[in-house]
Amino acid sequence: MVGKHPCPECGANLEWNARAQSLKCPYCGTVVPWSEEVREELGQAVVEQDLAEALRNPQNGRGWGPQRYEVQCQNCRAISVFVDGRVAQRCDFCGSPSIVAHEERSDAITPQSILPFKVSDGQIRDRIRQWYGSRWFAPNKLKHAALTDTLHGVYLPYWTFDAHVSARWQAEAGYYYYTTETYRDASGNTQTREVRHVRWESASGSLRHFFDDALVPGTVGVHTDLLRQVEPFPTTTDLQPYTPEFVRGWTVERYQVDLRKAAQLNEQDMDAEVRALCARQIPGDTYRNLQVQRTYSGRTFKHVLVPVWLVGYTYGSQNYQIVANGYTGAIAGERPYSWVKIGLAVVAALIIAVLVWSVAQNA
Ligand SMILES: [Zn+2]
Ligand SMILES: [Zn+2]
Structure with missing residues (x-):
C-alpha cells in the first residue's frame, strides 16, 4: 500500500527534516522537496x-x-x-x-x-x-x-x-416572575420587597x-x-x-x-x-x-x-x-x-x- 521514494543519489531511506520542511538523506545529505508527486508516490x-x-x-x-x-x-x-x-x-x-x-x-x-x-x-x-x-x-x-x-x-x-x-x-423550562411582599424589619417597621418566583412549563x-x-x-x-x-x-x-x-x-x-x-x-x-x-x-x-x-x-x-x-x-x-x-x-x-x-x-x-x-x- 505504502510506496517507496528512496534517495535519488544513493538509494538510502529518506527522513523528514523539520528545518528544510523536506525529505533528506541522512547519508549523503540530498534534499528531496516535499511535493504533491512525492506525497502521492508515498502515501x-x-x-x-x-x-x-x-x-x-x-x-x-x-x-x-x-x-x-x-x-x-x-x-x-x-x-x-x-x-x-x-x-x-x-x-x-x-x-x-x-x-x-x-x-x-x-x-x-x-x-x-x-x-x-x-x-x-x-x-x-x-x-x-x-x-x-x-x-x-x-x-x-x-x-x-x-x-x-x-x-x-x-x-x-x-x-x-x-x-x-x-x-x-425534554425538560421543564422555568420563567421568572416577581411579586411584591410586605414584611416587618428588625425595628418593627413595615417594608416591601420584590420576590422572585419560577413558573415551570414543559x-x-x-x-x-x-x-x-x-x-x-x-x-x-x-x-x-x-x-x-x-x-x-x-x-x-x-x-x-x-x-x-x-x-x-x-x-x-x-x-x-x-x-x-x-x-x-x-x-x-x-x-x-x-x-x-x-x-x-x-x-x-x-x-x-x-x-x-x-x-x-x-x-x-x-x-x-x-x-x-x-x-x-x-x-x-x-x-x-x-x-x-x-x-x-x-x-x-x-x-x-x-x-x-x-x-x-x-x-x-x-x-x-x-x-x-x-x-x-x-x-
Ligand atoms: Zn543519499
Ligand atoms: Zn521514562
Whole structure:
C-alpha cells in the first residue's frame, strides 16, 4: 500500500527534516522537496476508519513493519517505537536509563496520518532559553538541563473521532416572575420587597450535530497538564498521510490508551457536549429535569501522530518536563523552585527592611 521514494543519489531511506520542511538523506545529505508527486508516490490519502468495524475486527490495520522495535521505560512507563532499527540508550520522556524491550501480544494500530515537524530544534532551543529566562528562582541545574540537554523530537499518539448525533430532549423550562411582599424589619417597621418566583412549563426539542476531529490523547509519556497547554495541533487542516519517511530518525510513542478506551472517552466528551447543546435550546430563564436521548451514527476514527519537542530531566527524586508543540512552537514546562535562591532573596529583603527601619529610628 505504502510506496517507496528512496534517495535519488544513493538509494538510502529518506527522513523528514523539520528545518528544510523536506525529505533528506541522512547519508549523503540530498534534499528531496516535499511535493504533491512525492506525497502521492508515498502515501495513501488520509482516510477515516469505521469505528464499529475496527472494534469488531481488532486485527485490521495493524503492523508497523519488520524493523519496528519497542522499548518501555521502567520509570515513566512510556513505550517508544523505532521504525528504523535504532536502539535507544535512555528514555526520551524522562531521561531514565532503565528501559527494557517491550513485547505486546497484539501489534499496535498503524497511524493513518501525521502532522510532520514544522519547528526545528534550533528554533525550539531559542524559545526554551527565553522560557527559562523568565523563570525566577529556578535552580541553576534546570538552566543547565534546559540549555544543554538533548532535545528529543517525539511523535505522540492521538485518536481523532468524527460522529453524527441526533438527539431529542425534554425538560421543564422555568420563567421568572416577581411579586411584591410586605414584611416587618428588625425595628418593627413595615417594608416591601420584590420576590422572585419560577413558573415551570414543559418543553421539548431535537437537534443534529456533527463532531469533527475530536481529539483524545493516547500518550502516557508527556504529562497531561503540559499537553493541554501546548494544544491545539491543527489536525483538521494540516495532516499528511502516514509514511515511514516522516518518523524515521524520530521517536514515536506507542499509544497506551487503546481504541476501545479512547472511543469511550470520546463518547463521554460528546455526551457532555450534546447535553450542553440541548440545554442551550431550552426556552425561559432556567430549567430542570433535562432528559436527553441521543443516537450516534457514522462514527469514524483516525490514529494520528503529532510532533512535540521534549526536555525531560530529574531534579531530586522528581521528573520534570519542558514540552514544545513541534508544529506551532507553543511551549510549557515544569520546574522545581530553588529554596537556596528563595532563601537568599528573603534574607536580602529582611536586611533591607532592618536598614530602612534603623534609618527611620535615627532620623
Ligand atoms: Zn543519499
Ligand atoms: Zn521514562
